[in-house]
Amino acid sequence: MGNPTDVAASGSLIATISIFQWFLLFWILSIGIIVFRANAKANRQAKLGARAPQVPSSLPFGFSVLLQLIRNLRTNTVLEWTRNTLDVPGRTVELNLGGTKMVMTDNVENIRAMMSTQFNDFGKGELYRKIWSSLMRNSILTTDGQAWQTNRDHLVAHVAKIRPTDYAVTEKHTRNLVRVLSDGQPHDTLDLLNRFAIDVVSDVFYGTSTDTLLSKDQSLRDAIQQHKNRNTWRNLLSGLGVMLPPDRKASETIDNYLDKVVNSFSPENSETREEQDRKAQSLLGVLSAQGLSKDVMKDAIISVAVGGRDSVAIIITWALYELVRHPDIQRELRTEISNALRAKAPGAAQLEGLELLNSVVLETMRLHTSVGVNTRAALKDTTLPSGGGPAGTSPVGIFAGTTVIMGLDSVHRRTDIYGPDANEYKPHRWDARKPDTWSYFPFNRGPRSCLGKNIATMEVKFTLCRLLQTFSSIELVSKVGDAVVPVDVQNSPPMKTKMALNTKPAETVWLRFKE
Numbered sequence: 001m002g003n004p005t006d007v008a009a010s011g012s013l014i015a016t017i018s019i020f021q022w023f024l025l026f027w028i029l030s031i032g033i034i035v036f037r038a039n040a041k042a043n044r045q046a047k048l049g050a051r052a053p054q055v056p057s058s059l060p061f062g063f064s065v066l067l068q069l070i071r072n073l074r075t076n077t078v079l080e081w082t083r084n085t086l087d088v089p090g091r092t093v094e095l096n097l098g099g100t101k102m103v104m105t106d107n108v109e110n111i112r113a114m115m116s117t118q119f120n121d122f123g124k125g126e127l128y129r130k131i132w133s134s135l136m137r138n139s140i141l142t143t144d145g146q147a148w149q150t151n152r153d154h155l156v157a158h159v160a161k162i163r164p165t166d167y168a169v170t171e172k173h174t175r176n177l178v179r180v181l182s183d184g185q186p187h188d189t190l191d192l193l194n195r196f197a198i199d200v201v202s203d204v205f206y207g208t209s210t211d212t213l214l215s216k217d218q219s220l221r222d223a224i225q226q227h228k229n230r231n232t233w234r235n236l237l238s239g240l241g242v243m244l245p246p247d248r249k250a251s252e253t254i255d256n257y258l259d260k261v262v263n264s265f266s267p268e269n270s271e272t273r274e275e276q277d278r279k280a281q282s283l284l285g286v287l288s289a290q291g292l293s294k295d296v297m298k299d300a301i302i303s304v305a306v307g308g309r310d311s312v313a314i315i316i317t318w319a320l321y322e323l324v325r326h327p328d329i330q331r332e333l334r335t336e337i338s339n340a341l342r343a344k345a346p347g348a349a350q351l352e353g354l355e356l357l358n359s360v361v362l363e364t365m366r367l368h369t370s371v372g373v374n375t376r377a378a379l380k381d382t383t384l385p386s387g388g389g390p391a392g393t394s395p396v397g398i399f400a401g402t403t404v405i406m407g408l409d410s411v412h413r414r415t416d417i418y419g420p421d422a423n424e425y426k427p428h429r430w431d432a433r434k435p436d437t438w439s440y441f442p443f444n445r446g447p448r449s450c451l452g453k454n455i456a457t458m459e460v461k462f463t464l465c466r467l468l469q470t471f472s473s474i475e476l477v478s479k480v481g482d483a484v485v486p487v488d489v490q491n492s493p494p495m496k497t498k499m500a501l502n503t504k505p506a507e508t509v510w511l512r513f514k515e
C-alpha cells in the first residue's frame with residue numbers, strides 16, 4: 001500500500017486530467033454545435049435565397065448601427081439615414097441592430113411582394129401585437145391571419161365608404177376649427193387638427209363626437225398620445241420592450257372611454273329622428289344590430305380612433321405648411337377654389353373637380369407620407385424577389401420572424417422614379433402623371449390597405465378648402481415664450497420629420513390665420 005499522501009496526489013491528478021478532458025470534450029462539442037448550426041443556417045439561407053448586403057458595424061453585434069439609429073432618431077434624421085442606407089444597387093440591405101437581424105428595402109418588387117403577391121408570408125407579427133395591443137387591443141391594427149380578416153370584415157362595409165351625411169358632419173367640425181383659429185393668435189396646428197380629426201371620426205363612426213376641439217378636457221387625447229409615446233420606445237427595444245409595462249394609467253383612461261361609448265350607445269334616446277337614424281346607421285349601430293360582443297365594438301372604436309386621427313391631422317398640417325412655403329401654389333389654389341365654389345361648402349362632385357387641390361394632396365402625401373417607414377414580420381421562411389447578392393439582383397432569403405422594414409418615404413423620394421426634383425414639393429408634377437400603384441403608397445396597397453382612404457381624402461380636401469375659403473392669410477411663426485416672430489419661410493431650411501408610429505413635423509407648426 002502506498003503512502004496516503006501519494007494516493008491523494010494520484011487521485012487529484014486523475015481528477016485534474018478528467019476535468020481537463022471534460023472541458024476539452026465540452027469545448028469540442030460546443031464548437032461542433034456552433035459549426036453544425038452555422039452550416040444548417042447557411043444551407044437554410046441558400047435554399048431560400050441570397051443575403052442582402054450587410055450594413056457594416058464597427059462594434060460587435062451591430063452596436064454601432066444601433067447607436068447610429070438612436071442618434072438619427074434623436075436628431076430627427078431617420079428618414080435621411082434610411083434613404084442613404086438604401087442607396088445600394090439592389091435597394092435592400094441587412095441590418096444587425098444590437099444582435100437582431102433585420103432587412104430593410106425600398107425595392108418596389110419587394111414591397112409589392114410584402115403588400116400583395118406574398119401577403120400571407122408577412123404580418124404585423126407577435127412582437128407588434130404584444131406591444132401595441134395595450135392601446136389598439138386585438139383589433140384590425142394589431143392582428144394577423146384569421147383574426148385580422150374577421151376584424152376587417154366587421155369594419156369594411158362601413159369604414160370604406162362615404163355617406164352623404166359625412167360631409168355635413170365634417171362641415172360641423174370644420175366650423176369649430178375655424179372658430180378656434182379665428183382669434184388671430186398662433187396655434188399649434190397639428191394639435192388642433194388632431195382634436196378636429198378625432199371629433200370627426202367619433203361623430204361619423206359612433207354617432208357621438210368626442211368634441212375635444214371646444215372642450216377643456218383633453219384626457220382621452222392625451223392618454224392616446226402618452227400611450228403612443230411609451231409604446232414607440234417599447235417597440236424600438238424589441239424583445240426587451242415587451243418586458244416593460246405600457247402606460248397603465250393611459251390604458252385605463254382609454255378603456256373607461258371605450259366602455260362609456262359602448263354602454264351608453266342607444267340611438268333610441270336621440271333627440272331627433274334624424275339623429276336616431278344616423279346613430280343606427282353608424283358603425284356602432286351596424287355592429288350592435290348584428291349582436292356582436294362589447295369587445296368587438298371596443299376593437300372597432302379604437303381602430304377608427306387610432307387609424308383616423310393622427311394621419312389626417314399630419315397630412316393637413318404638412319399641406320398647410322407647404323402652402324405657406326409655396327405662396328405661388330397657395331395663390332393658384334385659392335383662385336381654383338374661389339372660381340369653383342365662392343363661399344359654398346364643397347360636395348363630392350366639386351371636390352373631385354378641384355384638380356390643383358387634388359395634386360396638392362397627392363404631393364403632400366408623397367413628400368410627407370404619414371407612415372414613412374412601415375414594418376412587417378416574416379410569418380414563415382420566405383423569399384423576397386430581389387436585392388440579394390453582391391449585384392443586388394438575386395432573390396433574398398428571409399427567415400421566419402425576421403423584421404422587414406419598408407422604406408416607403410424613400411420610394412417616394414427616389415430620383416429614378418420621380419425625377420431629379422424628387423425631393424422638392426411640386427404639386428404640378430401630378431398634371432402629367434397618375435399615382436403608380438407600386439411607387440406611391442400613402443395608404444398602403446393590397447389586402448391591408450387603409451380602410452379609411454376615402455373618408456380621409458375627403459376630410460383632408462374638405463378642410464383645406466374651408467380654411468382657404470375662410471382665411472385670406474396663413475402665416476408661419478415661431479414662438480419663444482410670449483414672443484411671436486414671423487418665420488422667413490423662403491430662407492429657412494425645411495422642417496425635419498420626426499419618427500414615431502407616424503412620421504410627423506419634428507417641431508411645432510405654429511400657424512396664424514387671418515380672415
Ligand code: HEM
Pocket residue numbers: 140141152155159201303304307308309311312315370371374441442443444447448449450451452453455456457460
Ligand atoms: C390621410 C389620412 C390617412 C392615411 C395617410 C392613412 C394611412 C394608412 C396606412 C399607411 C395604413 C396601413 C398601416 C400598416 O400597414 O401598418 C392604414 C391602415 C388603416 N387605416 Fe388609415 N390612413 C388615414 C386615415 C384613416 C382614417 C380616417 C381611418 C378611419 C376612419 C383609417 C383607418 C385605417 C384602418 C382601420 C387601417 C387598418 C387596415 C388593415 O390593417 O387592414 N385611416 N392607414
